[in-house]
Amino acid sequence: MRTVAVIMAGGSGTRLWPLSRIARPKQLLHIVGGQSLLRSAYDRLSTFLPADDIYIVALSSHLPAIADEVSALPPENLIGEPIGRDTANAIALTASILHERDSDTVMGVFTADHFIRPANVFAEDVRTAFDAVAAHPDALLTIGLRPTEPHTGFGYIERGQPVAERIYRVKQFREKPDLETARSYARSGRHYWNSGMFVWRTETILAEFARRLPETHSAVRTLGRSWYEYDGPRAAAEVYPTLTRISIDFAVMEHAKNVLVVEGRFEWHDVGNWTALEHVFSSDEAHNVRAAANTELMDSRNTIVVAEGEHLIAAIGVSDLIVVHSHNATLVCRRDRIQDIRELVARLEREHDGRFT
Secondary structure, three states: OEEEEEEEOOOOOHHHOOOOOOOOOHHHOOOEOOEOHHHHHHHHHHOOOOHHHEEEEEEHHHHHHHHHHOOOOOHHHEEEEOOOOHHHHHHHHHHHHHHHHOOOEEEEEEEOOEEEEOHHHHHHHHHHHHHHHHHOOOOEEEEEEOOOOOOOOOOEEEEEEEEEOOEEEEEEEEOOOOHHHHHHHHHHOOEEEEEEEEEEEHHHHHHHHHHHOHHHHHHHHHHHHHOOOOOHHHHHHHHHHHOOOOOHHHHHHOOOOOEEEEEEOOEEEEOOOHHHHHHOOOEOOOOOEEEOOEEEEEOOEOOEEEEOOOOEEEEEOOEOEEEEEOOOOEEEEEHHHHHHHHHHHHHHHHHOOOOOO
């Protein structure tokens, strides 16, 4: 049995504008610890898997930058999608390619935009997940994290009967809740945050795609059989626009019968917007977060400052702001309006011919 890890590195990360751009998405930004989130994801996995067994799936247009960022990976381990069609298609294509290389493959799926620590606990929990799939080869397995707050931006997993230590049957997937429901989930002891990390045999997940998305299954099986022999990416460019755009949760996980969850013990943060940096960086006594080389905040509170290079950001008497400076754009946003950054980026795309996106 071959064990491999797949890092999903798609998405544009518009909520991290103006640092995240179409040509340089958030997983390639060097915001945390002097390296990209993608490189951090690779480094965590490389502590227990060789480079030959780590794959990255991303937009084809991003593969040259990814190859530079993770130079140890063999070129054939970089799988390019012509366009983004959400997580179900990225997983289905990669599972098909891996299955053709070795039909007895267990595939772990991870993402490139999570902040996780400590790495050794993460490695132990992933090994537990791989072992669980070896013991339950027909199961689909996900990793859940105990809620540390009533977060309304995450999906949740309700656990059922125990299977082994820290491994449970999944009773139900729960959508992103309102605040009161999120509070009840956080108190229950039965609900986990849905981390978006999965482990399964390629044969098992492809069978689920055959049941749930037969057209996608047929397309990716054809692509998988010829990916390395012919011009797979060129064939994908013709097929991909016809595939249903859907997440793996909606397409498969919420319908599958044999789903297990491993309770993860590591610290996990989805770096989905600028306020996530509060979990990554230390704040000062006024609850300001300074993710910039040069920052001066006078009489300011609850403000997050991010900047590239040596640019100085100075502020006096401000509160509850997000300030982000890039090479050609600066964002100033009230904290309670961060969800509108995506709409702002769409407006910039329309009105400025993509110069700032």
